[in-house]
Each structure stands twice: as structure tokens, then as C-alpha cells.
Amino acid sequence: MQTLIWNNLTEVEKQQALARPTISTSDELKSAVQNIIDFVRLQGDQALFELTERFDKIMLDSLEVTPQQIANACELVPEDLKLAIQNAKRNIQVFHEAQKLPIIDVETQQGVRCEVLTRPINQVGLYIPGGSAPLFSTVLMLAVPAKIAGCKKIVLCTPPPIANEILYTANLCGIETIYCVGGAQAIAAMALGTETIDKVDKIFGPGNAFVTEAKRQVSQLANGATIDMPAGPSEVLVLADEFADADFVASDLLSQAEHGADSQVILVTTSENLVKQVLQSVEKQLAQLARAETARQALSHSRIFIAENLQQCIEISNQYAPEHLVVQVENARDLLPLLDNAGSIFLGDYSPESMGDYASGTNHVLPTYSYSKTYSSLGLADFSKRMTVQELTPQGFMDLAKTVERMATAEQLDAHKQAVSIRLAKMTKQAIQPIAK
Structure with missing residues (x-):
């Protein structure tokens, strides 16, 4: 794995260093x-x-x-x-x-009822x-x-x-x-x-x-x-400080590297000493892996970044937007409010990515290739769709009618306005019509 000191890189070099292996769609x-x-x-x-x-x-x-x-x-x-x-x-x-999802059924104003219905695909x-x-x-x-x-x-x-x-x-x-x-x-x-x-x-x-x-x-x-x-190749970013266990960090990097030769693993840390220990542990653990050659290929285009402080580590992680983010620092949960982009986050020494891959309960189908900036981990909502419902009482309709007429006029959508105006006219006519004897 190539080791780089973040502050020594130009902006262009930083972008290049954070680049994923190219997805070949020939x-x-x-x-x-x-x-x-x-x-x-x-x-x-x-x-x-x-x-x-x-x-x-x-x-x-x-x-x-x-x-x-x-x-x-x-x-x-x-x-x-x-x-x-x-x-x-x-x-x-x-x-x-x-x-x-909880039932959503609200009255946005008197006589105007709006709901959200969830239905399975x-x-x-x-x-x-x-x-x-x-x-x-x-x-x-x-x-x-x-x-x-x-x-x-x-x-x-x-x-x-x-x-x-x-x-x-x-x-x-x-x-x-x-x-x-x-x-x-x-x-x-x-x-x-x-x-x-x-x-x-x-x-x-x-x-x-x-x-x-x-x-x-x-x-x-x-x-x-x-x-x-x-989807793209699988990836992990491990964010670690000087208190992290080098063997734990190495194992998390390798557990992702063995997925495929096109996988990418990233270590971001404040500690040069930890980097040395991790690299030694990686070599030791590689010798025990059946998929060692696959892991080595993945490591060949992976990176280690040495950051100035934890804040810079967080900035690098958010910029990379990993599929899996493993946080091995003291008081790992304290960093959670600052972590914006990740498919799934694993906090602390005893939350390896393997737990989420198999059995902790979270979903292991996750956005890769920086898509975690805009996509979420797979969840129940992905198997459902939402429908909104609105129902207006006559009084609710009348109270909201002028608002809609004015907006439709401003957008020059006459039929939209007429859908309201025609109803208003009938309601007015029915209200003043004399009662038949």
C-alpha cells in the first residue's frame, strides 16, 4: 500500500490519490x-x-x-x-x-387533510x-x-x-x-x-x-x-488514531481486500507509528489467507494517508465517501456527528466490517464508488413506494381556493385555475339558490 502525507500533496494530487480503480465498461x-x-x-x-x-x-x-x-x-x-x-x-x-414508517396523517390547515401511504413493490x-x-x-x-x-x-x-x-x-x-x-x-x-x-x-x-x-x-x-x-467494486476506509490496535486495523483492511482484485482499501490515520505496525501485520495476516493473491492485487492500488489531526482524517473520509467506514479511535462515537458520507459506519475496536456483512442486523448492500454522497444503504424503504393522499372538505377547499387560483394565474396555467374556479362557482350558486317549494 502506498503511504502519503496528506499535507504534502497538491489539490490535484489529493484528487488523484482518492481516485478509485477505473471501472472498465468497454x-x-x-x-x-x-x-x-x-x-x-x-x-x-x-x-x-x-x-x-x-x-x-x-x-x-x-x-x-x-x-x-x-x-x-x-x-x-x-x-x-x-x-x-x-x-x-x-x-x-x-x-x-x-x-x-409511522403513519403520517396531518391537517395542513383546517379542512385540508394530507396523508402518506406506504405500499410494497x-x-x-x-x-x-x-x-x-x-x-x-x-x-x-x-x-x-x-x-x-x-x-x-x-x-x-x-x-x-x-x-x-x-x-x-x-x-x-x-x-x-x-x-x-x-x-x-x-x-x-x-x-x-x-x-x-x-x-x-x-x-x-x-x-x-x-x-x-x-x-x-x-x-x-x-x-x-x-x-x-x-454499483462499483467494494471498498473500506479505516479511520484510526494512535490508540488503534494495528492487528485489528490490518484485519479490517484485508477483509475487504479479499473481496476482489478491483476492491480498494484506505487507511487514514494521524500516527506514522501505527502505519508501520499495520503494514507488518498485513504481511503476517496475508500469509494465512486462502485468497491472499486477490488481496495483494487489491492492496496494490490502495492507499494510506497520514493526516495532521482527526479533523483532517474526517475531511478525507467525507471526501472519499466510502462504502464501509471503520472508526477505530478513542471515543469513536464522538466523531459520529461529523461523518457525513458513508454507506455503513462501524464504530470502535469491536465493530469490524464482518459483523455488518453477516449478522449485526444492518444491510450489507451499500453504495460504492462515492455514491454514498447521495445514496443510502439498502433498507426496508427500497422495497416499498409511497403515495400521498389529500382530501379537502368544502370549507377547506374554499379557504385554500384563492391561494391556488392566484398561483395558477401566475404560472399561466388556466386549466389549473379553472379546476378551482368552476367548483367555487357551483358552490356559490348552490349556496344562494332558493329552496324549491
């Missing part, structure tokens, strides 16, 4: 994904069978996973892992249940990556809030061969519709629909460059689907 990748989407649109299920054989080297008899296959997979998951997944699910459920698709590290924890992060929100149709797509842990976790969360399809073709199938896979309204979940590009493309189609958030 014309070739865009074109390949577009071809996959078009193939699925035209050929439906047949395209999914052919693409699965081409990319995953597996010939499928059926796209949908049967109840018996799910039951068989559940039997093969070790009991201690089942208990761990159940415990994580409980915590995630408690935290997301607490996110239910009807049909959602959950994408779970497979490969060398099947992310069954992501099933919890997506399925639990979808269930709590009350989404009527929840489908899950994941590439074959599906890990037993993914099927067990989906079953635990009550997900009944699971399809054995991955990659850009799974995103296309959920966005457009096929003979077997129903079209969904919104797609959630991480994936590789093809999945990410497919989500981007389908979100721009008139008949496509919305997506959870824009």
Missing part, C-alpha cells in the same frame, strides 16, 4: 450485454438454457429449482451453520422491522452471485426486507450449480420461487420476463461487471425494471 462489454438482453427478449427460456450451457458449462433440464431439490440441499447444510444463519436472520429482521427480483464464493448472506440481506415490506411476488436468480447454503437460506426466508440462472441473462429475464420467469418491477443484488452492466441497461429500457442502486 464498448465490447456493453455490446456483449446488449446482445444477451436482445437474445433473452427474442428467445426467452431457450436463450437462458443456451447461455447457461455456454457460460456455466451446465445443461439444465429446468430453470426452476424444485421443492425437492431445496429440501435435499437443506439436509446437507451443517447444523452449526444453520444456527449461525438463523441468528443472523433474527438480527437482520429486528433491525429492518424497526424501519417501518409488487414484484421484485433478487440476484445472488455464485462462483467461488456463493453469497448466501446476501440472500438474507435482500429476502428479509422484501418479506417484511410485503412484496407480493419475490423471485430469486442465482447461477448453477447452486450452493446448498443459498437454497437453505432462501428457504429459511420463505422464498419459494428460485431460478437456476445467472449473469446478465438472469437480469434480462427478470426485467423482461420469459415463458417461465415472471417480469419483476425492481431488481436487487450485486454481481460481476456483466451483471452490473445488465442492471444499468435494463433500468433504461421503457419496459425494463428499476434497480436498487449503481
Whole structure:
């Protein structure tokens, strides 16, 4: 990891030092994904069978996973892992249940009632990556809030061969519709629909460059689907003072670096001595990692910044806007009001990022690539939509009528004014009309 003294850098050098690894969205990748989407649109299920054989080297008899296959997979998951997944699910459920919005029903002025109604998104698709590290924890992060929100149709797509842990976790969360399809073709199938896979309204979940590009493309189609958030490589920033434990800091950096070669980890500290200890600990811990080579590649484009004081550390962190922010300083909670941009914050020595990734209760689907400046961590609200309601009594209408007429006139929207004026005229006429004998 390159070590830089923040105050020795020019403004341009600071920007360059905080830059993420470039996300490669080449014309070739865009074109390949577009071809996959078009193939699925035209050929439906047949395209999914052919693409699965081409990319995953597996010939499928059926796209949908049967109840018996799910039951068989559940039997093969070790009991201690089942208990761990159940415990994580409980915590995630408690935290997301607490996110239910209160009823909003107010009278903005007498006779003018305004409400907010929250309704679940009807049909959602959950994408779970497979490969060398099947992310069954992501099933919890997506399925639990979808269930709590009350989404009527929840489908899950994941590439074959599906890990037993993914099927067990989906079953635990009550997900009944699971399809054995991955990659850009799974995103296309959920966005457009096929003979077997129903079209969904919104797609959630991480994936590789093809999945990410497919989500981007389908979100721009008139008949496509919305997506959870824009995505980039995973990242962490550790903010540490001279009292931080070097082994803890090193472990947090490496836990993110092992995600992928394009991940980025940042250490911001006031202590040069800590930097030396952390670098030594990183080397020692790397020797014990199965994914050491992946972590080393991530470390090669990662950074250490030595800041003048904690205030400068905070400024660097807010400018970088990390996906994960680990705060290992004395009285870490005192910094919380000053931290503006982060997907998820981990306070203190005993709050490693791993806790949030798996089981503390917060969601691990987070904005990356500085999107935490404007996007939030995934939560219950993402599986819902809000509708506003207004209801005016005759008196409330009359009291507000002149305000609306004047504003509509100023904007030269005559029909808007007439919608009020016509009602006023009828109300006035009815009020003075003589009573029939």
C-alpha cells in the first residue's frame, strides 16, 4: 500500500490519490450485454438454457429449482451453520422491522387533510452471485426486507450449480420461487420476463461487471425494471488514531481486500507509528489467507494517508465517501456527528466490517464508488413506494381556493385555475339558490 502525507500533496494530487480503480465498461462489454438482453427478449427460456450451457458449462433440464431439490440441499447444510444463519436472520429482521414508517396523517390547515401511504413493490427480483464464493448472506440481506415490506411476488436468480447454503437460506426466508440462472441473462429475464420467469418491477443484488452492466441497461429500457442502486467494486476506509490496535486495523483492511482484485482499501490515520505496525501485520495476516493473491492485487492500488489531526482524517473520509467506514479511535462515537458520507459506519475496536456483512442486523448492500454522497444503504424503504393522499372538505377547499387560483394565474396555467374556479362557482350558486317549494 502506498503511504502519503496528506499535507504534502497538491489539490490535484489529493484528487488523484482518492481516485478509485477505473471501472472498465468497454464498448465490447456493453455490446456483449446488449446482445444477451436482445437474445433473452427474442428467445426467452431457450436463450437462458443456451447461455447457461455456454457460460456455466451446465445443461439444465429446468430453470426452476424444485421443492425437492431445496429440501435435499437443506439436509446437507451443517447444523452449526444453520444456527449461525438463523441468528443472523433474527438480527437482520429486528433491525429492518424497526424501519417501518409511522403513519403520517396531518391537517395542513383546517379542512385540508394530507396523508402518506406506504405500499410494497409488487414484484421484485433478487440476484445472488455464485462462483467461488456463493453469497448466501446476501440472500438474507435482500429476502428479509422484501418479506417484511410485503412484496407480493419475490423471485430469486442465482447461477448453477447452486450452493446448498443459498437454497437453505432462501428457504429459511420463505422464498419459494428460485431460478437456476445467472449473469446478465438472469437480469434480462427478470426485467423482461420469459415463458417461465415472471417480469419483476425492481431488481436487487450485486454481481460481476456483466451483471452490473445488465442492471444499468435494463433500468433504461421503457419496459425494463428499476434497480436498487449503481454499483462499483467494494471498498473500506479505516479511520484510526494512535490508540488503534494495528492487528485489528490490518484485519479490517484485508477483509475487504479479499473481496476482489478491483476492491480498494484506505487507511487514514494521524500516527506514522501505527502505519508501520499495520503494514507488518498485513504481511503476517496475508500469509494465512486462502485468497491472499486477490488481496495483494487489491492492496496494490490502495492507499494510506497520514493526516495532521482527526479533523483532517474526517475531511478525507467525507471526501472519499466510502462504502464501509471503520472508526477505530478513542471515543469513536464522538466523531459520529461529523461523518457525513458513508454507506455503513462501524464504530470502535469491536465493530469490524464482518459483523455488518453477516449478522449485526444492518444491510450489507451499500453504495460504492462515492455514491454514498447521495445514496443510502439498502433498507426496508427500497422495497416499498409511497403515495400521498389529500382530501379537502368544502370549507377547506374554499379557504385554500384563492391561494391556488392566484398561483395558477401566475404560472399561466388556466386549466389549473379553472379546476378551482368552476367548483367555487357551483358552490356559490348552490349556496344562494332558493329552496324549491
